[in-house]
Amino acid sequence: MKSFLYALVGLMLSSLAMSCTVVKQGEVGVKRTFGRYADRPYTEGLRAFNPFTSVIVKVPVQTENMEVSLNLPSKEGLNIRADISILYNLQPSKAPDILREIGRSYEANVILPVFRSTVADVTARYFAKDMHTGQRAIIEEAIKTQMGGLLKDRGIIIEAVLIKSIQLPANLARAIEEKLEAEQRALRMEFVLQEAQQEAQRRRIEAEGVRDAQNIISQGLDPNLLQFKSIEAFLELAKSPNTKVIITDGDMPMLMDLQDTNVRQSGIRD
Template sequence: MQDEVGVKRKLGEIQDEVLYPGVNSVNTFNTKVFRLPTRTVNLELMLGLPSKEGLTISSEISILYRINPEQAPEILRQIGPNYEQSLILPVFRSASADVCARYFAKDMHSAQRSAIEQAIAARMMEVVEERGFVIESVLMKSISLPPGLARAIEMKLEAEQESQRMQFVLQQERQEADRRIIAAEADRQIVQIQAEGRRDAKLIDAGATAEATKIEAAGTQEANEMLSDSLDARVLEFLGIEAFRELAQSPNTKVVITDGEGMLLDTR
């Protein structure tokens, strides 16, 4: 068959020749051919595994292995055709007991299971590889914990999930509190900015009013100075003549006092 190799036993002695799939000549009178599968073999069994706390954990195990075709004659010569019972199973029991005893029962029921499987396979390879076998993987397909322990693990997982849920809720509350603090600070800053804006506006208005008053006073003063400068002697003389004219037309008797040069000083 395509997934097998053959090994001759001639006159009771295992031959070194490996018969691969194809046409091979064999003298059936003095030669027997042993067939060994080269495909991956799935060896299944139920086994009690020890735990670190001293419990025995029932588990359904699959051991996936294959032989090295080139070492088929040596396998038959040293181990025999019943190599599963003679080698694979004893090595597995020893390796699994050694590895599982380092783990708690709950670890076999958690994410640690993969690490346990890999450790058992590696420990087996240390023994069987030189004998012509390759351990591809060890699979712990089911784990049966004692009822009390199973319930305790479930309660612990539920407590851990509840703790994680509460941590999430607390984190949400903290985020909401932080959001409210930030919003309150932003509102306070807005109010402060508005108050500062109104104060600055009042200061600007007051400054503008004072500046306008100052400018107006300066303008008035400048106008008066200009008017004073413009009132020369001829203007004053003209104004005096106009005043005499009005007095002359008045029907009342008036005493007119001048400065001797025609400038009106007083009337009585």
């Protein structure tokens, strides 16, 4: 009976000595016992540990957004103020190594120094105006690729580098705006010239069509056809009940209405 009581008391004491924590989705837990990190991280779920000897350190592994503001050097030696977002995540299996080799301040100890070095190296290859135009996406991709190569082995994955805002020097910004305005005016003028050329082409095609139609008509009006049409006209005049005077040279008839002639003559006599 006494042994049973001793066992029960021991079980109760050991239960009191245990503690629990919940590892949530989007993070892993690494158990540290007497200052040493375990090799295998815990995934999400309820995890027990001895609070007198161990602790579970939680590390986020979902996408994190690191905001940085700094001056970017350009190829011509200017400093361009920019706000940049670094999207990254940690490989879950590498969480113990990250805690051992870098610590929990991996953003300040590794990511930020690598980013500053990389961004200075990449942007120095481009002119300041390139950071304000379509070259920005190329610059972002170059920074991401170079950072990813340096941090991948450490278990840090760079998902994207986004340049959110650029503050160019006032003189440079004004020069870029003037250049863009000049390009817009040139494009408008090119459009006007194209419109004028298209209109001239349309008129030329229309004139050629009229000319071709006239040539076809003139070629079709041969003497035989004109004589045939003249005979048709004589036949139609012969069917008319009114008195007509027809003056002709045998080819083309000229018609005179006697009634209208008489009326005009009567008016003269009056």
